[in-house]
Amino acid sequence: MKRFSLMAFLGVLLLGLLLAGCGGEEKKADEAASAGQAEEALPVLKIGSISPLTGPYSADGNDIANGVRAAIDVIKAQGGLEGFSDIVLFAEDTACDPKQAVAAANKLISEEVVGVVGAYCSSSTIPASATLDPEGIFTVTPGSTSPKVTERGLQHMFRICGRDDHQAPAAVKFMTDYLEAKTIFIVDDKTTYSQGLADEVAMNCEKVGIEVLAHDHVNQGDKDYSAVLTKVRQANPDVFYISLQNSATGALMLLQAKRMGIEAQCMGQDAVFHPQLIEIAKEAAEGACLTFGYTDTTTDTYKVFQEANAEYGKVGAYSAYAYDSAMCLFNAIRAAGSTDPAKVRAAMLELDFQGASKRVKFQPNGDSGSDYVVFKVMEGKLVPFWNPRTGEPF
Numbered sequence: 001m002k003r004f005s006l007m008a009f010l011g012v013l014l015l016g017l018l019l020a021g022c023g024g025e026e027k028k029a030d031e032a033a034s035a036g037q038a039e040e041a042l043p044v045l046k047i048g049s050i051s052p053l054t055g056p057y058s059a060d061g062n063d064i065a066n067g068v069r070a071a072i073d074v075i076k077a078q079g080g081l082e083g084f085s086d087i088v089l090f091a092e093d094t095a096c097d098p099k100q101a102v103a104a105a106n107k108l109i110s111e112e113v114v115g116v117v118g119a120y121c122s123s124s125t126i127p128a129s130a131t132l133d134p135e136g137i138f139t140v141t142p143g144s145t146s147p148k149v150t151e152r153g154l155q156h157m158f159r160i161c162g163r164d165d166h167q168a169p170a171a172v173k174f175m176t177d178y179l180e181a182k183t184i185f186i187v188d189d190k191t192t193y194s195q196g197l198a199d200e201v202a203m204n205c206e207k208v209g210i211e212v213l214a215h216d217h218v219n220q221g222d223k224d225y226s227a228v229l230t231k232v233r234q235a236n237p238d239v240f241y242i243s244l245q246n247s248a249t250g251a252l253m254l255l256q257a258k259r260m261g262i263e264a265q266c267m268g269q270d271a272v273f274h275p276q277l278i279e280i281a282k283e284a285a286e287g288a289c290l291t292f293g294y295t296d297t298t299t300d301t302y303k304v305f306q307e308a309n310a311e312y313g314k315v316g317a318y319s320a321y322a323y324d325s326a327m328c329l330f331n332a333i334r335a336a337g338s339t340d341p342a343k344v345r346a347a348m349l350e351l352d353f354q355g356a357s358k359r360v361k362f363q364p365n366g367d368s369g370s371d372y373v374v375f376k377v378m379e380g381k382l383v384p385f386w387n388p389r390t391g392e393p394f
Contacts, residue, residue, distance in 0.1 A: 053065065055096065081330060162370030179239065185212075194269075290375050305323045
């Protein structure tokens with residue numbers, strides 16, 4: 001009886017140990033599963049872009065969205081951002097319409113994005129950023145040059161490209177110092193950006209003694225410019241300056257000016273600056289001069305950008321600016337170790353790095369400086385031609 005009791009006791013003890021062992025393994029398995037779930041639970045970093053993906057401005061708009069995609073690809077290839085399981089882009093279409101831009105901003109708010117790259121048209125960037133800013137969502141614009149963009153006291157508004165009040169003096173300096181122009185005829189399309197820049201050019205011309213023979217306007221969507229071009233031909237200015245919202249419109253203007261025998265030196269601005277200008281206007285674009293930010297294409301950063309952007313097509317006028325806009329957000333979030341708006345803003349203001357488009361360092365108001373030079377269409381290519389800072393050709 002005692003032997004049976006002892007054996008029974010030992011059996012129970014052994015069973016208990018086995019169960020304890022199994023329980024330990026289950027506990028370890030549960031802990032491992034919990035750790036795995038914790039790793040899987042890392043948040044996704046959501047970034048937005050707003051630009052004209054459809055309509056007459058879609059060439060630049062899609063370049064902007066693709067520039068952001070290229071930046072995301074580069075960050076992912078580097079191992080991603082610590083603390084995030086992935087980076088996702090929400091690309092919204094504004095069609096350069098202010099109301100559609102606000103609708104896009106509200107959609108991105110609902111998606112809980114941390115920052116937005118865009119827009120392109122200043123008339124879209126201004127209301128969209130005003131919608132995003134109270135939510136603590138950053139806007140970094142690669143293409144909106146109106147001074148108003150960064151003059152509203154918004155805490156989360158930054159700009160990679162230059163400003164109209166810097167671009168206009170660069171253009172006028174070229175007119176006086178290189179062209180030795182005495183007269184100018186200005187045409188814009190009445191948009192916030194285009195008319196604002198045209199006004200800046202007119203003001204700077206008056207300061208240096210260039211006579212503004214006329215400052216006329218066309219409407220967005222017009223195809224026939226014979227009425228205004230007849231005035232240009234009759235006025236016979238030294239410089240025919242076009243301030244238009246997109247390169248396709250600029251190309252049509254150049255084609256029709258060429259057919260009408262206008263011999264004035266044609267000058268345009270950064271929105272007209274795009275390979276599409278030459279693709280459409282062809283020989284009519286030859287000799288045209290345009291202001292745009294200078295980019296050193298020999299830097300390692302540019303080469304990394306160029307390789308990444310090749311996945312999405314040719315490098316457009318605003319591709320590198322959009323790439324740098326996204327990189328600003330990623331670099332600031334990495335430096336802040338957080339997506340808290342106050343911490344990210346502080347980190348943004350401390351950034352100082354070589355971007356694809358320029359050296360990026362922000363001023364307290366969110367601007368990053370301007371580096372406008374004059375490009376000229378030569379043998380079917382946009383070539384850096386004259387540097388306003390040195391007063392010398394490249």
